[in-house]
Amino acid sequence: MSSWVKTLSRVLYIDLSRKQFWVEDREDLFSKWLGGTGVAIQLYKEEVPRRADPLGPENVAVFAIGPLTGVFPMASKVVSIFKSPLNGYVAESHAGGRAATAIRYAGYGAIVVKGSSDIPIYAIVDEEKVRFRDAGALWGMRSSETVGRVLREALPGAGFRTIMRIGRAGERLVRYSNLAVETYRHFGRMGLGAVFGSKKLKALIVMGRRGFKLPDPKTYREVYKEIFELTKGPATRKYHDLGTAANIMVLDKLGALPTRNLSSGRFEGAREISGEKLAEENLSRRLACTACPVACIHLAAIREEYEDEKYFYKIEFVPYDHEPIYALGCNLGISDRYGLLKLIKVVEDEGVDSISTGVVLAWATEALERGIITLKDTLVELRWGNWRNYVKAVSYIVLQPNDFYRTLALGVEEAAAKYGGLDFALAYNRVEPAGYHTGPLYHSSLAIGFRHSHLDGGAYSMDQNLVASGGPTPSPEEAAKMIIEEESWRQILNSMVICLFARGVYGRSAVEKALRSLGYSIDASKLVELGKQIYLEKHAVKILEGFEPEKMRIPRRALETPTPLGNVSEEYVRKIVEHYAKLVKEYAKKIESGNPEKCVSC
């Protein structure tokens, strides 16, 4: 194994209960599992008991980077693994910004945050130590942006640090609150913000500017140049120009854009909230994560005149992407671009996940429309398109003034279980879905993907390929195989840790080449094998924590609203789930019997 492993084998443990920290050399893990997801799941397994309360001190937040982080273009992400307070199982979330390179050049391959503090604190990690600080002055602050600004001005390290922090939502344990990174990026999904909140950890700052000597600078520079040219090329162009918001018009045209709680796949106001229109009217700046030439982060500027004084304005910056536009835009019937941006802004300030928030509010709107709940519950009239009231409702989810909002803060599954309307409550394994109603493969992948995310296996693009080719829908067995194979390969990208927007650049041979330039001797076929193994390791943990895939509710609404490939059949999805369950349960059994390596069918 390459000596490069030593550049990332240091694991920093931060124990918030005892306000202590220590470093362990985990060359064993980084040699075997590369880094990122591969290593993070092992660290999680070592720390978290199967029945641990996600909001208790036994839970941990593991952050991990990989051998290519800060070394090759677009290896710019951090993986976090923790037990999700949204569904109670092991979960994973990724973020960009400066977090990956800050951890890298502070000299760590992973950080394990464990225990919980008695008082609100924040922690500052640098190349030598961890400092704990009283967060009393930051706790309860209305905007996560302000928290970021205060810390930015109070601390050193501008340009080579990350400021990860939670908003009020995390403090108040909204189960889908996020952890914001550099203001506009997030560990968005699965409630890492609430895990931080339960630990009374307001912020985690990491800074570092170490360097590492390359084993073979000449080869490295050649491979670097080659990959750099590709990252600028056509494979990533759309992310640079319009950003992920380019998808809105594409999906609307297909009839795959979830609208008004997925009662339709087309939105009459799509053009108004499209990537094209946002770029023409509101785009103010494009930003990049460290080491990424693409700059997919799109910020809109909105100018607002104060109601009480003419010519008195304020300008606010709002990040936009496909997911918030879907969840808080078309899915709530909002075509007023200004209103949509104001709604995204409050979601940012409060620190909730935009997808879950949008889906929860869409369910509440329909439930109110059908008379399942009343204005007494919602406090404001939730009506499609009425963004002003949605802005208020987002803060109610965080402040939880009544039983209804206390329940909404637990997610859509919990809300529908209590008030009714499960048929139109969109969630797989309690996780609200992303915005691609493309077809049966996508919905199946939400059921069987580790994160129940569109990014697990990228099945939304498999569906779109089927639409384009007009080819027959694969059998459930074939479909399961396709989705699992893709998710397995992505475990390698997630262990490097490469942004999935660069998946077209980092094919099997490019990854092999990059690793070889750093002295690794692994070949592409071994990487594929390792990807499968990491896939199984991860899913088996979830099974051993009690996840029962066959018992998962498939939301009726997802089956009733036609996709570009017709109506999704429940039987089809169930068959895929069965296939998946058989595979991962078999592996889980092998782990239980202490023999996971000998999985022959995998």
Added chain:
Amino acid sequence: MKRFVVVDSNRCVGCHLCVYACTNRFGYVGMGKSAIHVRSAGGVERGFVVVVCRACKDPPCARACPVNALVLRQGGGVILNTAKCIGCGYCVNACDIGAVMWDSEFMKPVICTHCGYCVGFCPHGVIALEEVR
């Protein structure tokens, strides 16, 4: 003779690829040996500041050096004679724009030599090499 210039920092997306390119010249990866520094102008929504030697004709850093380790470069700026440098750090304090970086591994300053290697890695036309008279 050429000089490195920041053409328009408003085009900067904050990717730091120039910073990494600079460090790579020495057979390292990371930021610690880079002569360029990029940081936000007070929140990323305001854009970025690209801090790098502007090739002064009469550089204060050279005047501050007690051992004459900073030799005037033709076309502006300085060249560091590492053998002479004692690592006192006076040059760092002498530069008002903060363009004298510090290599904390070798305890020596890092100052742009205007080689232009980084320019090839800027995807958005922020930086360039220009001819000086």
